[in-house]
Amino acid sequence: MSKAIFYHAGCPVCRSAEQGLVSAIDKRRYQIESVNLGQQPQRIPEAERAGVKSLPALVIEGAAYHINFGASLEEIKHPEEVHAGVVSPEEGD
Amino acid sequence: MSKAIFYHAGCPVCRSAEQGLVSAIDKRRYQIESVNLGQQPQRIPEAERAGVKSLPALVIEGAAYHINFGASLEEIKHPEEVHAGVVSPEEGD
Numbered sequence: 452m453s454k455a456i457f458y459h460a461g462c463p464v465c466r467s468a469e470q471g472l473v474s475a476i477d478k479r480r481y482q483i484e485s486v487n488l489g490q491q492p493q494r495i496p497e498a499e500r501a502g503v504k505s506l507p508a509l510v511i512e513g514a515a516y517h518i519n520f521g522a523s524l525e526e527i528k529h530p531e532e533v534h535a536g537v538v539s540p541e542e543g544d
Numbered sequence: 545m546s547k548a549i550f551y552h553a554g555c556p557v558c559r560s561a562e563q564g565l566v567s568a569i570d571k572r573r574y575q576i577e578s579v580n581l582g583q584q585p586q587r588i589p590e591a592e593r594a595g596v597k598s599l600p601a602l603v604i605e606g607a608a609y610h611i612n613f614g615a616s617l618e619e620i621k622h623p624e625e626v627h628a629g630v631v632s633p634e635e636g637d
Contacts, residue, residue, distance in 0.1 A: 455568065472602065472609045475548065477570035509565065516565045516611050 455481045456510045458498045460489045464521035465507040472518060473509060481511070488527050495528060548574045549603045551591045553582045557614035558600040565611060566602060574604070581620050588621060 457473050459465035469485065476483060488495055488506065498508070502515035505523045509516045550566050552558035562578065569576060581588055581599065591601070595608035598616045602609045 453568075467607065468609060471604050471607050475546075475569045475574055475604060477568060477572075479570075481568055511564050511568060514560065514564050516561060517613075518609050518611060520610075 453481050453512055455483045455512075456501075457483060457485045457507065458488055458494075458503055458510065459485065459507040460522045460527055461487050462506070462521040464519050468507040468509075468518040468521075488524075489530075492527070495524065499524065546574050546605055548576045548605075549594075550576060550578045550600065551581055551587075551596055551603065552578065552600040553615045553620055554580050555599070555614040557612050561600040561602075561611040561614075581617075582623075585620070588617065592617065 455473075455476060457469060459469065473483065473485070486494055486498075488498060498510070501510045501513060503510065503517070503524060504515075505517050506521050506527065507518050509518060548566075548569060550562060552562065566576065566578070579587055579591075581591060591603070594603045594606060596603065596610070596617060597608075598610050599614050599620065600611050602611060
């Protein structure tokens with residue numbers, strides 16, 4: 452039994468990847484774990500060591516496969532900075 | 545039986561995705577076709593209609609999942625322009 456870990460952030464792109472692609476993986480051969488890094492930030496270092504740069508990503512046998520683009524790992528690590536940069540009161544209008 | 549089409553360009557990133565991720569798909573539930581768009585350019589329009597922007601990409605039930613990044617579809621459509629831009633005699637040294 453091989454191991455596959457699906458790292459995500461609960462985002463729409465993440466859900467689409469989980470429902471459309473991760474669900475297609477052969478569960479007789481792969482044990483699949485789904486990890487929401489927004490809810491489990493203590494597992495971010497492990498994802499980084501596997502080469503994960505953005506979410507959603509699937510790590511199979513230690514190799515990272517980024518699937519489309521939902522969020523960068525930096526956004527998950529520092530959500531307050533990103534939000535401040537994207538929507539600031541001065542730039543809102 | 546659902547249909548999954550793996551579009552690629554024969555690149556190293558494409559081969560890694562095919563060997564590591566596409567091979568993990570459940571073949572009892574999915575009929576998987578592998579298409580090299582460099583060798584079969586007549587199938588580029590079909591890939592574009594499915595939303596494929598870069599390769600490798602896996603289209604499952606009509607939804608496109610880009611897996612890491614090997615090449616843009618534009619590079620496959622116009623290889624001579626990209627090569628001219630990347631390695632020109634003047635910029636070689």
